[in-house]
C-alpha cells in the first residue's frame with residue numbers, strides 16, 4: 690500500500706467515525722430539550738409545563754425531556770367586546 694492509499698484509507702476511516710458521531714448527535718438532539726442547561730436551568734422564555742418557578746430563583750426544568758408547550762387554555766382569555 691503506497692502513501693496515497695494509506696491516506697485515502699485513513700480518510701475513509703475518519704469519515705466513518707464522523708458519520709457515527711453525527712448520527713448519534715442527531716438522535717440525542719431529539720431526546721433532550723435544547724433549552725435545558727447542564728445545571729437543569731431552563732433558558733426558554735416561553736411557557737413550558739416542565740418549568741418550575743420559585744420567587745427570586747432562576748427557572749428550573751422539572752424534566753429531562755422535550756418542551757411541553759403551555760396549552761392555550763392556560764392563558765387568561767381576553768375579554769370579548771360586547
Ligand code: SF4
Nearest residue numbers: 722725731737740750
Ligand atoms: S423541557 Fe421545558 S422546562 Fe425543561 S428546559 Fe425545556 S423548555 Fe425548559
